[in-house]
Amino acid sequence: MRFRHTMLFLGHELGILRRNVAWPLFGIMQPILYLLLFAPLLTSITPGGTLKEALVVFTPAALVMIALFGSMFAGFGMINETRNGVLERLAVSQAWRPAIILGRVVKDMVMLVLQSLIVLGVATLMGLRISLPAMGLMLLLMAAAALFAANLSYGLALAVRDENGMSQIVQFFLMPLMLLSGLMLPISLGPEWMQTAAKFNPLYYAVEAGRALFAGDFSDGTIPVAFGLFLVLGVLTLTWSVRSLRKLAG
Template sequence: MIRQTSLFLGYELRFLLRNPVWPLFGIMQPVLYLVFFAPLLGKTTSSGSMPEVLAMFTPGSMMMIALFGSLFAGFGMINETRNGVLERLAVSPAWPPAIILGRVAKDMLVLVVQAILVMGVAILMGLRIGLPEFLIMLLLMAVTGLFAASLSYGLALAIKDENGVSQLVQFFAMPLTLIAGLFLPVSLGPDWLQTLARFNPLYYGVEAGRSLFRGDLGDSTIPIAFALLIGLALITLVWSMRSLRRLAA
């Protein structure tokens, strides 16, 4: 199991290294938001200092990478399904779940590297974060990426059409990210918005990130975020694996 998953992971990484431009482009939007948008938010924090602004804004930028990067990971799988590549892999002697696990592991590694780069830019701009909080935030990003990538692969195997997947992802991703308070805390909004946000698992991911960046390791949103995102990740991962098995049937 581990050997076959690592083989698929190695294949995916070698393919990625042949064209590493797209992952780098994936961090451009969050970096631009950090550089040009974060300085405008001084009045939304108590002190107005750049470290406090960055502690509030950077977690949302990182969740943007996790969602909009990983949610479109399944597009390559649609092309492989259309060309018959995935069917041949699914009926091969390889352990079928390893095909999904190798891809998801690649997506998580890419996401963690992107998160490190974005946090590096934020640190250069004045962000202060301790090593434990830094590492926990990377783990939170990896779990979020596991959920988003597994969901993308499940949608790709179920719909098998780029336009359909794109429209469905954009239809749900935009309102979910807005309600999560990606750019500004939901606490600044009206009561009805704050109530609605509590039914959005991404809200807890963003709030957990802000707690970590403030150094508040005891905040309740951190375990809630991990529990929700790990649960959703397992559900979507199992769904994508079963969808692959049906493809081979």
């Protein structure tokens, strides 16, 4: 029954997504533009000075950028549903309450993986060459990142219930999270204090794990740390968002 309820909500969310295909496509334009216009600038800091090496460095960052700028804004639609009473009616219905959140989160995970495939396709056309195991693990890592980011966004939406307030909170944290993750440039190029601060940013481990995977270094320690960290954070934020939904239902 719980699985069925989750699939019903997932089907509903995918139906909404099919009627608004343009928005996910707009969501990947920024990472693609960065690939096209920023990645070539990194050739000067790669050992061989080639675009292929620069893509190995920057493509994982472009993928994490989708999770950061896409999934983190997923909760804005939920605020409108809360204001209109839609979410409250669902919360007091016979449906399994976690399914209301899980259906949305699974949709966000699927969407992020599909967007990641498009970005990887563009990077491949530009000269990126990685193994299929590396690509598969990176897509799984992106799904885990979406699990965390989407749940965090839904939890914030249920706690704040105001678009302006939530926008200010998200924007306040986006910039330091982006800079301290090494999205634009490897954090190893920064001062020691910045490298230390980055260790407290979960996105840093996703970027570093992605770069290790794309370089073929499957033994890098950041890979299991990134997966473990995002799975734990995903469960914690899911618990928070479900509890917030139960409070909404009274």
